[in-house]
Each structure stands twice: as structure tokens, then as C-alpha cells.
Amino acid sequence: MIVRILGEGQYHVPDNEVDALNALDDAVEKAVTMADEPTFRNALAALLGHVRAQGTPLPAEELVPSDAVLPAEDASVEQVKELLTDEGMIPG
């Protein structure tokens, strides 16, 4: 699957990593819901770390949509909430 980390670009991650990624992603989502910043920091770092470790960066000239988009490493809980609701993010 193709995963984008905002601010970093896209990674090609082997399909057999999906379960592991989903588990890590659940932890992030939970921390966002609870607005628990420290837990969120660790969970996000773990998720992004896994993508970087298991994935290979996609060549810049490759033009494919991602299956998943992840926030940047330094994003805060608030920013992630905004990303999930913000309307004006994508130039059209």
C-alpha cells in the first residue's frame, strides 16, 4: 500500500504490514479522541517510525494517490483534529 506522511512524501509499504500499521494507527486515533498529547506523541512517532522502517520512499515523479495519509511527526493533537475536519486544505 502507499502511505503518505505529510511533509515527507509517499512510502510504499508491503501489504503484510497493514495489520501492524492499523494497530499503531488505532493507538494514535485513541490518543486524539482522548486529547492525550503525551500518549499521542509516542503513538504517532511509533506509527511513522514503522512506515519509514518498513516502507520504501516512492520516486518523486510517481503520480499515485495514497491509501493512507498520516500527519507530520510534529503535528499536535489539535492540528490532527483540524486536519480531519478542515475544508480548505486542498487547493482544487
Place this chain on the structure above:
Amino acid sequence: MKRMSMIFRAKANNALDRAEDPRETLDYSYQRQLELLQKVRRGVADVATSRKRLELQLAQLQQQADKLEGQGRQALGAGREDLAREALTRRSGLQQQIADLQAQHAQLQAEEEKLTLASQRLQAKVEAFRTKKETIKATYTAAEAQTRIGEAFSGISEEMGDVGLAIQRAEDKTQSLQARSGAIDELLASGALDDPTGTSKDDITAELDRISSTGDVELELQRLKGELGSAPAPQAIEGSTAPGGSAVGQVNVQKEGQA
């Protein structure tokens, strides 16, 4: 993570649905991409400008801190521990500012690097999009093109969304920094810090000048007295005990009271 990719996808699809002939959307989108690319390049330039200004300010602050240290040493040499203490106190205040700015500088540099990379990625994708759009327009009918366009369009939209966020971040960072820079400029311009034109002297410099010129005068006086063959003067001791400001003030008050 599923939801976020859905947002990107939905936006790309909406844009496509609005177009009567999706091939027209390709040209329009390409124009938007070029505009965004321009904006990103300006963003990189802005961050670089802010970074350079910060470097200049850091150098000025460092110079000032070094000068205060030298003054502290000078004051101590002249037996003025109070003045030395004052100079070192100011220096430690500056050191704090410097450390603070250095942290900001590192942040800004990281931002600049990220934005530069983002701009390179976007450029590569815009280039790929241009090639793809020409192929699609030349080869496929409107109906066939629809699906091909969808993919290219989603891919580029996502990149544009990502880089759009990166610019926004960089803009926010540089804006808050510019406010900060203004404050430091004011600090540099005030007497508290060095005046690069050298026209006005801060109080420590003035005091040190006074000490050294007083010393010079005393030496000169001794020399003249030596030449005249008169006794080395008890006068000099009297002269060196300068009246304190408050004593002068009291005298004035008394005079006014008497008048």
C-alpha cells in the same frame, strides 16, 4: 488515517465531477499546480530571508556579549567590581536571548530544508502530471480519459495539499519570528545594546571611559607636579573622591530651602 486519505480523495473527485469534459480539468489543474509551485518557491525564499536576518541578529548579539565580557574584565582591572558585575549581568541576559534565538534558527533551518524538499517533490510531480495529461488528451476519448485522469488527479491533488500545508506552516513560523525580530531590533537600537554607528555610548562604556580618563588626568597631574618639583600631592587623593550624586542633590535642596 483512513479518514484523512478519504478527505484528499473526496476533494479530488469533487473537482473532477464539476468539469464537463475532464480533459479541461487537466489544463486548469496544471495551471493551479504551476501557481502553487511559484508560491512554494516564494515560501522557500521568505524562510531563507528570515533565517539570514536571524543570523545577522545573532552575530550582533554575540558581538555585544563579547564586548560586555571585555568590559567586565576592564572594570575589574580598574577595581570596579560593581561595574564588572553589571556588565556580566547584562551579558547573561544576552546569552539567554542568544540561546533562544539559536533554537529558533535551528527550527527555521529545518523548516527551510523541508520546504525545499517539498518544492522539489512537487516540481517532479507537476512535470509527471504534464506528461501524463498530454498523453491522456491525445490518446483517449472523454469517457475513457475519466478513469485515467482520476488517478493522476488524485496523486497530484494530494501532493498539492501536502505542500500547501508545508507553506502554511513555514509562513506561520516566519511570521511569529518576524515579530520577535522587530523586538530584538528595538533592543539593539536602544542604549542597552551596542549602537553600530558608535554615536551614542551605553552607560558602562561611559563609566569605563570616565575611569580611564580620570586615571589619565591623575597620571598627567603627577607628571606635571614631578616636573615642577613639588611634593607628590595629597591633592590627588582629594580629587579622586568624587562627590556622590545624592550629596550634590542635598546641597541643592539646602540651597533652595535657604533662598
